Amino acid sequence: MASEPGLVAARSFSTAIPLRSKVAVLGAAGGIGQPLSLLLKTNPRVTELGLYDIVNTPGVAADIGHINTLSNVAGYTAKDKDGLKKALQGAELVVIPAGVPRKPGMTxxxxxxxxxxxxxxxxxxxxEVCPKAKLLIISNPVNSTVPIATEGLQEGRIFGVTSLDLVRASRFIGAKLDKVVDVPVVGGHAGITIIPLFSQVEGLKLTEEERAALTHRVQFGGDEVVKAKDGLGSATLSMAFAGARFADSLLRADAGEEVLEWAFVKNDLFKKEGIEYFSTYVKLDKNGVKEVLPLPENISEYEKELVKAAIPELLKTQTKGEQFVNGKQ
Structure with a gap:
């Protein structure tokens, strides 16, 4: 009897590991952290996982450690002596989904x-432990937490993970076109700062009403999930998928591939407006951000207005993060 295609793929990819890559997940026992750690365990580019959380991380590590891919998993808690340090030691990539989730009515x-x-x-x-590691911030509000995570770390290695916005936009448009498409999403990672560029999708035709409705759905898709879970959680599974996807892009770049991604990073695109962080198209290499690319020149007037509307909000949330770092918050 023939094996199922998925099982064949899993067995074959697990034997090919191009480079040693340790990934640390901080907040690994949480709603995002557990499925994220699971997905990273199945990634053939990951050879070691260091999991850290306040509690329960050894159990998560033991559970996913039984998955038959060639990577080792260790879990540490805050009660362990140097638990956080051990999780971070030797990490090339650190993903931070730690924090409290949103509940109904919360922004x-x-x-x-x-x-x-x-x-x-x-x-x-x-x-202190892995200053050359690439740092992926998932903890919300990303527009404010990324500016917090800059001290002592290299600028081009700090990323706000906005991949969920791209995943949502792709899914919503894909459902309309009945195929998977890439939809650029720029700006930030909250409400009106999330700007899907539907004008860049070849062959896509939307009425003004459809465009407005789809834009709003991408911008507030997280609210849709929070409401559907009825107070029992937020977007954890889709966020884990998006975070694992972005982590894989960085691991591929670290292995020598030229990779293009969208991420919330420090750049000068809107320096005149006082904005230091903006989600845009970036080229990745083994050192992190190789090049920040400008917005497409042919975005629509509607999208230009969305960018203008996002600037004040981005400035406000950036300032909030900076004031926190400086002890003024």
Whole structure:
């Protein structure tokens, strides 16, 4: 009897590991952290996983450690002596989904007071233990937490993960076209700062009403999930998928591939407006950001207006993060 295609693929890819790559997941026992760690365990480019959380991480490590891919997994908690340091030691990539999730009625900004301190402390630990690692920030509000995670770390190696916005836009348009398409999404990772560039999708025709509705759905897709889960969680599984996808892009770049991605990074695209961080198209290499690419020249007037509307909000959330770092928050 023939094996199922998925099983054949899993067995074959697990034997080919191009480079040693340790990935640390901080917040690995949480709603995003567990499925994210699972997906990273199945990635053939990952040869070691260091998992860290306040509690339960050894159990997560033991569970996914039984998956038959050629990577080792270790879990550490805050109670372990040097647990965080051990999880980070030798990491080339650090993913931070740690923090509290959104609940009904909460905005990403409502999470700031709790998650800002968590990201600051974890980023400081990365700066001490693995300062050359690439740091992926998932903890919301990303527009504010990324500016917090800059001290002691190399600028081109810090990424706000906005991949979920691209995944959502791709899915929503893909459902309309009945095929998977890439939809660029720029700006930030909250509400009106999320700007899907539907004009860049070849062959896509939308009425003004369809465009407005789809734009709003991408911008507030997280609310849709929070409401559907009825107070029991937020977008954890789709975020884990998006985070694992972005991590894989960085691992591929580290292995020598030329990779293009969209991410919330420090750049000068809107320097005149005082904006230091903006999600845009970036070229990745083994050192992180190789080049920041400008926005497409042929975006629509509608999208230009969305960018203008996002600038004040991006500036406000950036300032909030910077004030927190400087002790003014």
């Amino acid at each position: 990403r900004d409502d999470l700031f007071n709790t998650n800002a301190g968590i990201v600051r402390d974890l980023a400081q630990a990365c700066a």
